[in-house]
Amino acid sequence: MLASRITAAFRQHFGSTPLVVRAPGRVNLIGEHTDYNGGFVLPAAVDKEIIFAVALNGTTTARLYAYDNQEHYATDLAALQPGQPQWANYLKGVVAQFQRRGVPVPGFDCVFGGNVPVGAGMSSSAAVECGLAFALDQLLGTHLERMELAHMAQKAEHEYAGVMCGLMDQFASLFGRDGQVVRLDCRSLAYAYFPFDTEACRLVLCNSGVKHSLADSEYNKRRQECERGVQLLQQHYPDVKSLRDATLAQLAQHQAAFDEVTYRRCRYVVQENQRVLDACEALQRRDLAAVGRLMHASHAGLRDEYEVSCPELDALEEAARGLPGVYGARMMGGGFGGCTLNLVAPAHVEAFIQTVGQAYQRRFGRPLETYQTSIVAGVSEVAGPAAAAHSA
Known part of the structure; x- marks a missing residue:
């Protein structure tokens, strides 16, 4: 159409x-x-x-x-x-x-x-x-x-x-x-x-309805912070060309050389890379609960260490946590607004949308837009x- x-x-x-x-x-x-x-x-x-x-x-x-x-x-x-x-x-x-x-x-x-x-x-x-x-x-x-x-x-x-x-x-x-x-x-x-398998689990997006103006400038700033972390690590590990090459042990060993913000940015990225690998293994096992736990951990890292979340996204992730049929939730995208991605069992999608929507309306005084998507x-x-x- x-x-x-x-x-x-x-x-x-x-x-x-x-x-x-x-x-x-x-x-x-x-x-x-x-x-x-x-x-x-x-x-x-x-x-x-x-x-x-x-x-x-x-x-x-x-x-x-x-x-x-x-x-x-x-x-x-x-x-x-x-x-x-x-x-x-x-x-x-x-x-x-x-x-x-x-x-x-x-x-x-x-x-x-x-x-x-x-x-x-x-x-x-x-x-x-x-x-x-x-x-x-x-x-x-x-x-x-x-x-x-x-x-x-x-x-x-x-x-x-x-x-x-x-x-x-x-x-x-x-x-x-x-x-x-x-x-x-x-x-x-x-x-x-x-x-x-979208028959076993639906992808439901909850749109916070906000797009903070600082998103693009902060995105570029995060890139610069990560590049600074790589430069610090290269003084000790010349083979570290990007944070992909870094380990948590290397970061911890030289934490004193980092300012606190740069250290947290780098630690988040190293941990998130491992979460992707773990999620792939969980998908092969069809273990959606494990995928969901990794998503919640990803959100926590984006909120606390990378600092690209916002109150609206945090409220949506929190509202989804523990609801019947919800495997996991996290903010998605560059941050400071946009959507959370939620993995929800098909039989629970309608109740999920209603419950999270009501919680969002109470907290922020505006309706929640949701989308069900297929791959x-x-x-x-x-x-x-x-x-x-x-x-x-």
Whole structure:
């Protein structure tokens, strides 16, 4: 239905037949703020997605239409620069990555829109970047590997949106697999899939409804704190290139060299990497209770050591703890707002949503928005009349 609306809007605005692409958002089961530290993450693509309708237009101009905002924007592709509106930067940044690889990008028309909640920690920005990267790769016949497209989308966010994100969000959007989570080693880029049975356990997202303005600046600050920790460790352990290489014993041995904040940041990352590995083993055993315990431990670390939670997220995790049928809960995403991710037995989902919603309403005086998500495949062309017409 969403794809039909986006395709219809494209024909209305531009009058041609587009290539139609879907790009999913993602959840991250566990492994937060580990990606830019060369560590492990365990995301999955989910059924909240951005739909793109894209076609070449025979000019040197990109004509963009943000369906959800009902905003038009056009830019000369020979003179790309970040600017306003902010949403266009994610798209311009992707085009710039093709150009940097020596790929001439001719003018194109693009309509995009979707149902990935913005500011909820489900990586709507990565879905936007990956969807356009995939569409242009198809239209231009560049046949780039998906990992290359993920890196291009990541660089687009670095250079045009100013957020120094790791690779996880773009990777998850492109590499998702139906019914499975995927563990990515952010150092080697090796990855492996693990079963996640959404019949035995549902993924329920509780949206705090807040997005604190300090999220992006604090995110970049956390990266700098981790880099400072690595520099301190390298004085004693030259082989430590990132916190992925560090151990808790090494940190403890040289704690006196650290300021308290840097020490806590580093300790959290080292512990979180181990939690990802432990969660994968638990999934193979189908031990959801063990996965849930690791999620609660992850939240505690994000709250107390990495300090990227907020009262709303903490209240949601606390309300979920101990409820019937709830295996685990934790904040998800960069922090300071967004969602908690909750693993809930199917028979208890309705009661869970009601109980946590009431607790949130009492505490903060506003309703709680929740989403039930299923795990789906990564970025792909949308089959159907629009796709058939394009391929013909």
